[in-house]
Amino acid sequence: MKIAIISPNKNHLQEMGGVLEALSHSVVRVDGGKSKMRTVAEQEAPDLMLVEGMCCDPGELEQVEYITMHFPKIAVVLLCATHTPEFLINSMRAGVREVLPSPAPSGALEGAVGRVAAKLAGGHARSPGKIFAFIPCKGGSGATFLATNLGYQLAESKSVLLVDLNLQFGDALSFVHDGTPPSTLADVAHDIRRLDATFLAASTVRITPSFSILAAPEDPSQAMEIKPEHIDAILSLAVTQYDFILLDIGRSLDTLSIRALDRAYRIFPVLQAGLPHLRNASKLLAVCKSLGYPAERIELIVNRFEKGSEISLDDMRRTLQVTRLHAVPNSYKDVNTAINHGNPLMAASRSNAVAKNLAEFALVLNPKPEENRGLFNRFFKRA
Secondary structure (H helix, E strand, C coil): EEEEEEEEEEHHHHHHHHHCCCCCEEEEEEEHHHHHHHHHHHHHHHCCCEEEECCCCHHHHHHHHHHHHHCCCCEEEEECCCCHHHHHHHHCCCCCCCCEEECHHHHHHHHHHHHHHHHHHHHCCCCCCCEEEEEECCCCHHHHHHHHHHHHHHHCCEEEEEECCCCCCCCHCCCCCCCCCCCCCHHHHCCCCCCCCCHHHHCEEEEEEEEEECCCCCCCCHHHCCCCHHHEEEEEEEEHHHHHHEEEEECCCHHHHHHHHHHEEEEEEEEEEEEEHCCCCCCCHHHHHHHCHHHHECEEEEEEEEECCCCCHHHHHHHHHHEEEEEEEEEEEHHHHHHHHCCCCCCCCCCCCHHHHHHHHHHCCCCCHHHHHHHHHHHHHHC
């Protein structure tokens, strides 16, 4: 791997260069500061750029953002003697892969370079993960059940992270797991300066090899410590590590949840076929419209729907003036049993109507290429 090291400290240049050359990397040493980044990117085209000497001034990150936007194949790692949590968050927003201490211990340097090399060895850069947000229109809508079980289903073929953003009373983990999380969203926010791929993964509970949950705080008082900028930093990193990020959002719309919704590729308000649900859904849709979210980003999920219900799906479409609507059938007994045992419904009974429905829904959100070809071929055979 070709690595460019930019530093005003000649001793650090030699030391870091020696460590990396011993690992068989091609190293370009550049004596100077951040102003050299553009020239190095254009002339050397390295796989990785290590930049030392930045501190706490957000204005310094303009050079970094230029590189990450115009040279997306170049990974950028910063080395800072001191930095604030805000600087770290702004660094992640600018596209920085990691922030290391300066001078960098050889172990930390080798680890960061190894992670970049592993990504390059894996082939082309992955597309950013899609963020799906689930929000209940009314208490008891079943948004958490749908988010956790859909995540479990999507994880059969993709990597999935669910972030529990119901900060004071979130219990998403308990829907698919009967243990206590070793770390929560509050812990990540508290140590946000440590945020990198390894720290994020270590802070989650792994339900399956491809499905992880970042749990809500165990102590509701810790919710006050979590800021919108923390969520920004976590999601900015998560989309580089996971194919799908599911957000389980509580009913209250505050600055933090709105910041999360701003990042969502698709928003799923969850309701049931009842007048109170419809009233709240109407209010929520009005809020989404006022926030500038386009209609195509929003799809209603009607949970526990029964055919012959007094309020039909067509009634809901007309009342709420929507066309995108997905209905999940009612299977209260089996769903309740799965929740009480902390098990995904699919693991207990794939033949259940709700399990089949969510499997089909997951296929819509994540189509299989071979199935697309099959549908294509069948269409032209008919023709």
